[in-house]
Amino acid sequence: MNKNTYDVIISGCGPSGSLLGYLLAQNSIKTLIVEKECFPRHKTCAGGIQHRALGLLPYDISPVIERTISGIYFSFKNKNILLKKYSSPVMYTVKRSAFDNLCAQKAAGIGCEIKFGxxxxxxxxxxxxxNVFTDLNEYKSRILVGADGIRGAVHRHMIKNRKINRIIGYEVEINANNNSENKNKTANIYSDGAGNIFDFTxxxxxxxxxxxRGYCWVFPKNEILSCGIGSPSSNAKKARQYLSVFLEKFYGQRNHSGRNFKNMQIxxxxxxxxxxxxxxCSERVLNTxxxxxxxxxxxxEGIYNCLKSSLIASGSIIKALNYSDFSFSxxxxxxxxxxxxxIKSSILxxxxxxxxxxxxxxIITESDSVFSSCCKILRGEKSYGNVMQRLKLLKF
Ligand SMILES: Cc1cc2nc3c(=O)[nH]c(=O)nc-3n(C[C@H](O)[C@H](O)[C@H](O)COP(=O)(O)OP(=O)(O)OC[C@H]3O[C@@H](n4cnc5c(N)ncnc54)[C@H](O)[C@@H]3O)c2cc1C
Structure with missing residues (x-):
């Protein structure tokens, strides 16, 4: 096979592209990933990996896990803060730069070629x-995969002018440990601007x-807290405003280090x-x-479904190459x-x-069984479909 000719070219080396590259290379399929950034790179993301996503990954990601999460502090408009704990881990937090880099290394390690930048x-x-054209090269491939997110070239080609439902996510990172008394680096004890103490361990x-239709989050890492808000993009302005209100209470107008969140990059x-x-998908092209x-x-959250789509895509691509049928139905x-x-159930x-x-x-904060159902979804032990069935029985 010619140097610039591949069985599969993948545009984008986020978790979806790198997992697909790994699975294809594992099956001796000549695969190239082109990634516009040089890794490790920053990615706007809270970095929460649901427990159920671990089961989809064929390699160990423990070297980049920073926190193992089994509890949630709930609040309503910043008031009535309440901690609910689950008996097992529901989520793990990572820095996306480290997680994406590890996944790319795993793909490269098994024989997938990656061109960064x-x-x-x-x-x-x-x-x-x-025929695939990048800013540096021209390639030939039997199949092209768009794993290039919502700003990617393959994504835009496939979606064209269709209207997509978009959630807007705003994120800012702040110091995790502002309690000078706390010498224990394995704990994240954080006191907010209103005097509440949070254990983000x-x-x-x-x-x-x-x-x-949205919420604010704080996801702890070892040295930082990822804080942000997600809501439908039609609410973008209000979401950005409420994040400021939330941060003002949580971070304080000016915290002990003298930093003001208003000067921080969101x-x-x-x-x-x-x-x-x-x-x-279309002839010879599919998106994940x-x-x-x-x-x-x-x-x-998108990491679980992006990994799942890559698993499904790997099976379809292997079949397509074996049978020379590239319709991907x-x-x-x-x-x-x-x-x-x-996804339909999650929207409903x-x-x-x-x-x-x-x-x-x-209900979610007072009923242990409802809280436990939510945790079971994150763990992959229940689905939204199951929850919707129960709600139907309750005639909502
Ligand atoms: C604020 C915020 C918080 C979030 N928090 C969470 C969370 O806690 N948990 C969770 O599960 N999900 C979260 N998500 C969603 C999650 O980030 C995405 O769903 C996930 O990154 C999708 O992975 P992907 O591999 O499909 O795409 P991406 O991770 O977007 O990767 C696409 C890659 O393609 C590259 N690329 C783009 N265009 C091109 C091109 N033309 N040529 C070559 N390469 C290209 C990009 O550089 C990028 O590396 C969050 C999102 C936001 C915005």
Whole structure:
């Protein structure tokens, strides 16, 4: 095979692209990932990996796990802070720069070629292959995968002008440990601007009610706390304003180090949630992860579904190469059955939950069985479908 010719080219080396590259190289498929950034690179993300996502990864990510989470501090408009604990871990936190770098190294280690600092620009479908053009090279490939998120070239080509449901996420990172008495580096004891003490060693924080159909979060890492807000992009301005209110209380106007959160850099990024009839593939081309708009409609998390779509894509690609059938109808069918059904339920649950937020907030914080159901979803022991079934029985 020619030097610039591949079985599969993947645009983007986020968790979706690197897992797919790993799985294809493991099956001796000549695969190239082109990634526009040089790793390690910053990625706007809270870095929460749901427990259920660990089971999808064929390698150990413990070297980059910073916190193992089994509890949630709930609050409503910053008031009535309440800690609820679960009996097992529900989530792990990572710095995305380290996590994405580790996943890329795993793919490269098993034989997937990765070109960093090379941007995919466009592609053309030829009779028996695809011509792929980057800012540095031209390649030939039998299959092209868009794992390039919502700003990627393959994503934009496939989605065209379709309207996608978008959640806007704002994120800022602050010092994790502002308690000078606390010499224990393995604990994150944090006192907020209003005098509340949080133990972020193994707990996250979620604040509801401050913004329509969204929430604020605090996800702890070893040295930083990732704070942010997610809400439908139509609420972007209000979300940004409420994040300031939340941070003012949490961080204080000016904390002990004299830093003012207003001078800190808040980054923003869209999170795509699939709408009706969103195309997932065309002849010789398929999209995975955010490029396929597969984020969770309730939490806005996308890592679990992006890994799941890559697992499904690897099976479809192996089949396509064996049978020289590049329509990928089986990919669409499986993603529909195994991911999009859950996304639909998550969107419906969002409408029900935020439609009566006062009632549901009370239920989630006061009922151990409802809290436990939420934890079971994060652990992969229950699905949104199961929860919707129960809600139907309750005639919501
Ligand atoms: C504020 C915020 C907080 C979030 N928090 C969480 C969380 O806690 N847990 C969770 O599960 N999800 C979270 N998400 C969502 C999560 O970040 C995404 O769903 C996830 O990163 C999707 O992975 P991916 O591999 O599909 O795409 P990405 O991670 O976006 O990776 C795409 C890659 O493609 C590259 N690329 C783009 N264009 C090109 C091109 N033209 N050529 C070559 N390369 C290109 C990019 O540089 C990037 O490396 C959050 C999102 C936001 C915005």
């Amino acid at each position: 090379e941007k995919m620009l466009k592609f053309e479908l030829a009779k028996n292959h695809i 193994d707990n996250i924080r979620l604040d509801f009610g401050g913004i329509k 980054s923003a990024h869209g999170i795509p949630v699939s709408a009706k009839n969103m195309p997932l 992860g955010d490029a396929a708009c597969l984020a969770d409609g309730f939490t806005g 089986d990919y669409s069918e499986k993603v529909n059955n195994e991911i999009l059904g859950e 649950l969002t409408k029900i939950f935020y439609g009566s937020i006062n009632i549901f907030y009370k």
